Amino acid sequence: MFKIKPKISDVAKAAGVSPTTVSRVMNKRGYISEETRQKVYDAMKKLNYIPNDLARSLYNKRSNLIGLIVPTTANPFYGELTARIEHFCALAGLKVLLCNSLHNAEKEAHYWEMLRRNQVDGVIVCTYNRGLIDVSEQMPTVAFDHYLSSGIPVISSDNYAGGELAAATLIEAGCKNIVHINGPAELETPANLRRNGYEAVMQRYGLPAMTYEIRSVLSQAEAEAAICALFDQQPQMDGVFASDDSIALKVIQEVRRRNKRVPEDVKVIGYDGTEFVRQHVPELTTIKQPMITMAETAVQILIQQIEQPEKALEKEYVHSIELVRGNSV
Amino acid sequence: MFKIKPKISDVAKAAGVSPTTVSRVMNKRGYISEETRQKVYDAMKKLNYIPNDLARSLYNKRSNLIGLIVPTTANPFYGELTARIEHFCALAGLKVLLCNSLHNAEKEAHYWEMLRRNQVDGVIVCTYNRGLIDVSEQMPTVAFDHYLSSGIPVISSDNYAGGELAAATLIEAGCKNIVHINGPAELETPANLRRNGYEAVMQRYGLPAMTYEIRSVLSQAEAEAAICALFDQQPQMDGVFASDDSIALKVIQEVRRRNKRVPEDVKVIGYDGTEFVRQHVPELTTIKQPMITMAETAVQILIQQIEQPEKALEKEYVHSIELVRGNSV
DNA sequence: CTGAAAGCGCTTACAG
DNA sequence: CTGAAAGCGCTTACAG
Numbered sequence: 090m091f092k093i094k095p096k097i098s099d100v101a102k103a104a105g106v107s108p109t110t111v112s113r114v115m116n117k118r119g120y121i122s123e124e125t126r127q128k129v130y131d132a133m134k135k136l137n138y139i140p141n142d143l144a145r146s147l148y149n150k151r152s153n154l155i156g157l158i159v160p161t162t163a164n165p166f167y168g169e170l171t172a173r174i175e176h177f178c179a180l181a182g183l184k185v186l187l188c189n190s191l192h193n194a195e196k197e198a199h200y201w202e203m204l205r206r207n208q209v210d211g212v213i214v215c216t217y218n219r220g221l222i223d224v225s226e227q228m229p230t231v232a233f234d235h236y237l238s239s240g241i242p243v244i245s246s247d248n249y250a251g252g253e254l255a256a257a258t259l260i261e262a263g264c265k266n267i268v269h270i271n272g273p274a275e276l277e278t279p280a281n282l283r284r285n286g287y288e289a290v291m292q293r294y295g296l297p298a299m300t301y302e303i304r305s306v307l308s309q310a311e312a313e314a315a316i317c318a319l320f321d322q323q324p325q326m327d328g329v330f331a332s333d334d335s336i337a338l339k340v341i342q343e344v345r346r347r348n349k350r351v352p353e354d355v356k357v358i359g360y361d362g363t364e365f366v367r368q369h370v371p372e373l374t375t376i377k378q379p380m381i382t383m384a385e386t387a388v389q390i391l392i393q394q395i396e397q398p399e400k401a402l403e404k405e406y407v408h409s410i411e412l413v414r415g416n417s418v
Numbered sequence: 419m420f421k422i423k424p425k426i427s428d429v430a431k432a433a434g435v436s437p438t439t440v441s442r443v444m445n446k447r448g449y450i451s452e453e454t455r456q457k458v459y460d461a462m463k464k465l466n467y468i469p470n471d472l473a474r475s476l477y478n479k480r481s482n483l484i485g486l487i488v489p490t491t492a493n494p495f496y497g498e499l500t501a502r503i504e505h506f507c508a509l510a511g512l513k514v515l516l517c518n519s520l521h522n523a524e525k526e527a528h529y530w531e532m533l534r535r536n537q538v539d540g541v542i543v544c545t546y547n548r549g550l551i552d553v554s555e556q557m558p559t560v561a562f563d564h565y566l567s568s569g570i571p572v573i574s575s576d577n578y579a580g581g582e583l584a585a586a587t588l589i590e591a592g593c594k595n596i597v598h599i600n601g602p603a604e605l606e607t608p609a610n611l612r613r614n615g616y617e618a619v620m621q622r623y624g625l626p627a628m629t630y631e632i633r634s635v636l637s638q639a640e641a642e643a644a645i646c647a648l649f650d651q652q653p654q655m656d657g658v659f660a661s662d663d664s665i666a667l668k669v670i671q672e673v674r675r676r677n678k679r680v681p682e683d684v685k686v687i688g689y690d691g692t693e694f695v696r697q698h699v700p701e702l703t704t705i706k707q708p709m710i711t712m713a714e715t716a717v718q719i720l721i722q723q724i725e726q727p728e729k730a731l732e733k734e735y736v737h738s739i740e741l742v743r744g745n746s747v
Numbered sequence: 748c749t750g751a752a753a754g755c756g757c758t759t760a761c762a763g
Numbered sequence: 764c765t766g767a768a769a770g771c772g773c774t775t776a777c778a779g
Contacts, residue, residue: 096756107766112758120764142535143476144756148771152472157516161501165694168497172490172518179518179525184532187486187516189501189508196508203513206471309697338698365494368638369667370699425772436750441774448775449748473772477755 095136104132115140146208155391156204156212158188158197165365166333167215170233173384174213181392183210190216204228211391217278229394231387235278243405244387245279246378251410252286255330255358255376260294262356262418264328267291268319269300270340271332279405280332283360287330299323303336312336316343327355328418334359334366334375341373341417356418367413374418377411424465433461444469475537484720485533485541487517487526494694495662496544499562502713503542510721512539519545533557540720546607558723560716564607572734573716574608575707580739581615584659584687584705589623591685591747593657596620597648598629599669600661608734609661612689616659628652632665641665645672656684657747663688663695663704670702670746685747696742703747706740 101108106125113119114129132138146152157174159167175185186209188200197216204212211229214237230237234245252269259267269287272280284300291298303315316339320326331337337359344355351357351372359366362377386406393400430437435454442448443458461467475481486503488496504514515538517529526545533541540558543566559566563574581598588596598616601609613629620627632644645668649655660666666688673684680686680701688695691706715735722729 097758098756108757109759109766110764113765116758118759122764125764139531139534141476141537141756143472143481143537144771145758146771147470147472147476147756147773148758150771162491162504163494163498163501163693165492165494165497168494168500169492171497171500171516172492175491175516175518179528184536185516187500187504187514189504199508202468205468207513208470208472335698342698342700364492365694369664369671371671426774427772437773438750438775439748442749445774451748454748470772473755474774475755476757476772477774479755 094141095138096141097138099136100129100132100138103136104128150208152208152210153182154184154186154207154209156186156188156200156207156209157215158190158200158212159215160192161189162187163189164335165363166335166361169363169365169380170215170384173381174387177385177388181388183388183392192216210395213387213391229391229398231391231394233383233387234280239404242390242402243279244383244390244408245405246383246408246410248279248282249286251360251376251378252283252288252330253290254286254410254412255283255360256287256290258358258374258412258418259328259330259356260290260296262328262352264356265296266323266326267296267299267328267330268323268326269298269330269332270303270316270319270336271300272302272304283332313339313343316340320344320347329355329357331357331359334361334363334370334373337373337375337417338366338370351417358418362411362413370415372415372417374415375413377413379408379411383408423470424467425470426467428465429458429461429467432465433457479537481537481539482511483513483515483536483538485515485517485529485536485538486544487519487529487541488544489521490518491516492518493664494692495664495690498692498694498709499544499713502710503716506714506717510717512717512721521545539724542716542720558720558727560720560723562712562716563609571719571731572608573712573719573737574734575712575737575739577608577611578615580689580705580707581612581617581659582619583615583739583741584612584689585616585619587687587703587741587747588657588659588685589619589625591657591681593685594625595652595655596625596628596657596659597652597655598627598659598661599632599645599648599665600629601631601633612661642668642672645669649673649676658684658686660686660688663690663692663699663702666702666704666746667695667699680746687747691740691742699744701744701746703744704742706742708737708740712737 097108097111101111111129114121114126155178159171162168162171178185190197190200213231215233217235230241232241232243236243269284271284288298301319303312320343329340331340337357340357341351344351349355359373359375362375366373426437426440430440440458443450443455484507488500491497491500507514519526519529542560544562546564559570561570561572565572598613600613617627630648632641649672658669660669666686669686670680673680678684688702688704691704695702
């Protein structure tokens, strides 16, 4: 049903040369007479020849394949990040093997093995994974906003400055009772620096810092219940700094559900600033991560590890954040 | 810096057997004495052996790799679809090579060649592409909501019923001047059936059908301008059926910008019902596509083409839609 | 039950 | 400037 693919020897036969010569023409290596080159090109065109990258990679020990592990592209933050990373990979001639781990350790382990079997040149990881430490030593790796192990460089936004800026923005807008919602502190993620930044500013202004921990593994319904409980426990709350836009949107929903108004009664600021949220919920004030630049850095640092393994790496590549004003503050 | 990978001959040496035997143990083929099997397993474990799928694929002429071409995962609809498709692929042992074509014909052409070079077993295409017709004949292909060429099966939601349901929902809610916003009619996409369904219902009720075409290639700013123009030209408009949720959200923004209310002054219904929108903008009434089932069908039909090429294919696999009630109607 | 040999499609020293 | 040979890591007839 599907046509047989011509191989290099077919091209060689058609052009009346050896496979070696065809290979050299394709790879533009060594000296080739113009006449031979043309014959080979003609034969390739005529046969509609497409080289087999599997065979090439096998010999070259370089697949130009990279693994990308994210929780899920269904989340617009990771969907956008994935698109940006894939974009810069494509520019660099790298192909992306996509893995949605759903924060499931077992799935992540399977994906890691799959990636190694497929001889990927490196991996970009956007999830937290305990079992990663050993396996990653065997492969160039870049982590996105998560500390994995000492040797793995981390790409992140300036979470501390982001936390400071969020708190300062709410305080300047007149908030007195500001609550910060974040993931659990045990996970040593850079995102926890947002908390530190927030708490530092609160202290500086002599205001009480209140950080509510919501486990990100919670289902949507559970997250909503947790936010509901927060409102019950903090009736005088007039400002919320949510650790991501998704939570911020849920907080806004809850404010409205209680027949209060944003920003008059409760001011809300988020974190991330994905394109989708900025386009479709422009009223949300948020701290924007420079996603494009971060994706570019991630790809670039991965390539550096692959091509210049001797070159020293920073522990962390921090990118500056930016306040995007909607009208939720 | 990174450890050398052991190969099958290293395992064979460590276990005191031939490479053939190791291969047979790995693939559970042929008869192997329990003792030998155990020796091999021990050696594999000791060396931390991981097979090289590149070499396997090369010999087997089956890579278990598939290509997925979407406009961009930054759009939550495609982000979610990508996640669902990857999920079902992983269950079936297929690995996904991700391609974000950004509706760019040149990029798509490059991605197609890249996928063929990498010997993918098949491709799932979620974009409209003219140049596809020839190339797809050479590879199992499934199209998502787009007619590509006669031989390629299409996975879609019941767009016609969706259009009918959207129109009927607005009419029942009392709308008299309902506008439908859709992509250009020239593109023969199943999405145009939404328009047909809408127009049929309007006619049935003796109401004027008004379809506004917005090119999806428009930038966000241009889309907003187009929506703005629509409001200017249709001051008595009291209902909008948007061809996707993204447009619907923009319409709602425009209604508010004009100090009108949804649903009191203008009722709005969208199409898609992605998880993100349902979770974060639950007020939007929309026609939900059964994304999970559609992803499952896409993967299943692709596998059928790969493994049972002789088995007949339907032209189209239509999935029933569902009304999700928010309070925008 | 086990192994030597050939081959998947490509590339690269090494001769000429 | 060009080609024969060996090898990338694996698998599968074919012998034994």
